[in-house]
Amino acid sequence: MRKPYNYDTRRSIWTDWWTRFQLEAHVEDKRTEWGRACWKSLDRSSTDLQTIPSVCFGSKVWTGHEEQLLPSCKRKCLTDWSNRALQHDGLKAYVSPTWVSRGTKYLTDTKGLFGQILFWSNTQNSAKKVLEHLRSKAAIVDTLLSDSVSRKFSTFHRDMTEECGAEAKQHSWAVLEKPEEIIMYGPYYPNYNNGEHSEDIIIKQTQELLCSRDVPEDWKVYVFTMNSPCLVRNTDPCINTDPCMLSLIHKAWEWWRVHGVKTHIGYVRCWGFKGNKENLFKEINFRQVECITQGVDYESYSKLADKITDLNPLCETVFSIAKDVLRSDKKHFPMMSSDQKQDRRSYFKSMSCSFEGKQGDEKKHLTTELNTMIEAAEALLSEKPESIEEHLEKGEAFSMAHTFSSQVCEALRDEMRVRFQQCWREMVQDRYAEFVRDELTEKFNRSTVQLFLQDVQTFTRQYLQIGKLQL
Structure with a gap:
C-alpha cells in the first residue's frame, strides 16, 4: 500500500x-x-x-x-x-x-x-493533521479579521484598485498607517524565475520604512495578499528561504518587539501549503473515482483497485475524504474553468488515424475537415456546470449533427463520428477527475489555513491578526 x-x-x-x-x-x-x-x-x-x-x-x-x-x-x-x-x-x-x-x-x-x-x-506531520481533520468531517470555518480591520482593508483595497486597476492573479501590497499620514506601497507581483514571492518585497519594503525613521508605538502595518502566504516553498535547498507565512509571522513579532508596531495580514484565497501545486491527490484519476464510488468501504475499494493494472490504491485517509466528496450531491462541473483555458485539442489526435494511408490532396482535405470539426466542438467547452452524463450527451449529439463536406465518404463520416465520441468521452472523464482533485485540494487548503491560524494566533493576538477578507 x-x-x-x-x-x-x-x-x-x-x-x-x-x-x-x-x-x-x-x-x-x-x-x-x-x-x-x-x-x-x-x-x-x-x-x-x-x-x-x-x-x-x-x-x-x-x-x-x-x-x-x-x-x-x-x-x-x-x-x-x-x-x-x-x-x-x-x-x-x-x-x-x-x-x-x-x-x-x-x-x-x-x-x-x-x-x-x-x-x-514539518509538513509530513502537519499535512497528516489536516487530512485527519478533513476525515473527521469537522466544519471548515474561515478565520476572518475583526470588523474594524476588515473595513480598513476594504478602504485601502478600493483606493488601490482605483489607482492601479483590479487584479485577480497573485499580488501583494501594504499600508503603513500613522496618526498623521498613510503610506501605501505596491502592488508587487511574484517573480518565480528568481524564486521571489510578492510577500518578500513587502517584508523588505516594510523593514526599510520602519528602520528609516523613529517609530512611535501607535503605528500599524496592513499587508494584503491575494493568496494566503505559502506554508511550503519550493526553492533550491541550498537557498535559506522560509515560506512566506512563517517569514511574515517572524517579522510581525520582530516589528512588535523592536518598534511596537501591530501587523494585520489579509488574504482573499486560501493557498494552504502550496496552493494549486498541491500533489496529495494527484493519483485520483477517473478510474480511481469509479473505484471510490463503487467501493462501500475501504476494504471493498482496495479489492477493486487491486484488480486494475497500474492503479495504486489510495491510503485509507485520502479514500475517506474523497468518498465523502463524491457522496455529496450530484456533481456538476464545467468543461472549461475560467482561470484555466486549456487547449483540449490533444484529446482528438487519434482521430487522424481515420485517414491513415491517404495521400496528397485527399489527406490534406481530410485534415482540414477534421480541424473544422474540432473547432466547432470548442463551443461545447463552456463554463456552464453540468453533470457528466449531460456532457457526454452533448458530445454525442454534436457528432451526429455535424455536417461533413460532400468529399467525405459515408463510411469515413461514420468512423470519424465514432472516434470523436471516444475522444470526447475520455476528455469528459479526465475533466471530471480534475474537478474532483480541485475540490479536494480546495478543501485541503482551506482546512490547512484554518488549523494553522487556530494554532498560531493563540500566541500572537497582542501584535498580529491574520484572516480572510470578504471584498
Missing part, C-alpha cells in the same frame, strides 16, 4: 529563529520600564544571532529540554552574562510583580508560538 503523504520533512531555518527567540524572549519588550532598562544594557548594534545575550526575571536562564538547543559553551556564556547583566546599571533594583507577570506571559507566548511553528514546519 502506498504512503499517504509525500512531503519533504526537511526542517527550515526556523531552528535558528528558535535560538533567537530563546536568546531574546527573556528581555521584556521596550514598552515597559523593565524592558527599557534591559534594552539599554544591550549594545544592539554590535550583536548578532550568535552573541545576543539573555536576561530573565531571575538568575536561571535555561531549563529542561531548552538546554539541548545550544552548545554547552554558549549556554555557559549566556548564563554568566545574565548573572552579570542583573548587576549592571542598577538592574538589581526591585522588579514589580506586574513587570514579572508581563515578562512571563511574553516568554510563554513566544515559546508556545515557536512550538507551533516547529510543528507546521
Whole structure:
C-alpha cells in the first residue's frame, strides 16, 4: 500500500529563529520600564544571532529540554552574562510583580508560538493533521479579521484598485498607517524565475520604512495578499528561504518587539501549503473515482483497485475524504474553468488515424475537415456546470449533427463520428477527475489555513491578526 503523504520533512531555518527567540524572549519588550532598562544594557548594534545575550526575571536562564538547543559553551556564556547583566546599571533594583507577570506571559507566548511553528514546519506531520481533520468531517470555518480591520482593508483595497486597476492573479501590497499620514506601497507581483514571492518585497519594503525613521508605538502595518502566504516553498535547498507565512509571522513579532508596531495580514484565497501545486491527490484519476464510488468501504475499494493494472490504491485517509466528496450531491462541473483555458485539442489526435494511408490532396482535405470539426466542438467547452452524463450527451449529439463536406465518404463520416465520441468521452472523464482533485485540494487548503491560524494566533493576538477578507 502506498504512503499517504509525500512531503519533504526537511526542517527550515526556523531552528535558528528558535535560538533567537530563546536568546531574546527573556528581555521584556521596550514598552515597559523593565524592558527599557534591559534594552539599554544591550549594545544592539554590535550583536548578532550568535552573541545576543539573555536576561530573565531571575538568575536561571535555561531549563529542561531548552538546554539541548545550544552548545554547552554558549549556554555557559549566556548564563554568566545574565548573572552579570542583573548587576549592571542598577538592574538589581526591585522588579514589580506586574513587570514579572508581563515578562512571563511574553516568554510563554513566544515559546508556545515557536512550538507551533516547529510543528507546521514539518509538513509530513502537519499535512497528516489536516487530512485527519478533513476525515473527521469537522466544519471548515474561515478565520476572518475583526470588523474594524476588515473595513480598513476594504478602504485601502478600493483606493488601490482605483489607482492601479483590479487584479485577480497573485499580488501583494501594504499600508503603513500613522496618526498623521498613510503610506501605501505596491502592488508587487511574484517573480518565480528568481524564486521571489510578492510577500518578500513587502517584508523588505516594510523593514526599510520602519528602520528609516523613529517609530512611535501607535503605528500599524496592513499587508494584503491575494493568496494566503505559502506554508511550503519550493526553492533550491541550498537557498535559506522560509515560506512566506512563517517569514511574515517572524517579522510581525520582530516589528512588535523592536518598534511596537501591530501587523494585520489579509488574504482573499486560501493557498494552504502550496496552493494549486498541491500533489496529495494527484493519483485520483477517473478510474480511481469509479473505484471510490463503487467501493462501500475501504476494504471493498482496495479489492477493486487491486484488480486494475497500474492503479495504486489510495491510503485509507485520502479514500475517506474523497468518498465523502463524491457522496455529496450530484456533481456538476464545467468543461472549461475560467482561470484555466486549456487547449483540449490533444484529446482528438487519434482521430487522424481515420485517414491513415491517404495521400496528397485527399489527406490534406481530410485534415482540414477534421480541424473544422474540432473547432466547432470548442463551443461545447463552456463554463456552464453540468453533470457528466449531460456532457457526454452533448458530445454525442454534436457528432451526429455535424455536417461533413460532400468529399467525405459515408463510411469515413461514420468512423470519424465514432472516434470523436471516444475522444470526447475520455476528455469528459479526465475533466471530471480534475474537478474532483480541485475540490479536494480546495478543501485541503482551506482546512490547512484554518488549523494553522487556530494554532498560531493563540500566541500572537497582542501584535498580529491574520484572516480572510470578504471584498
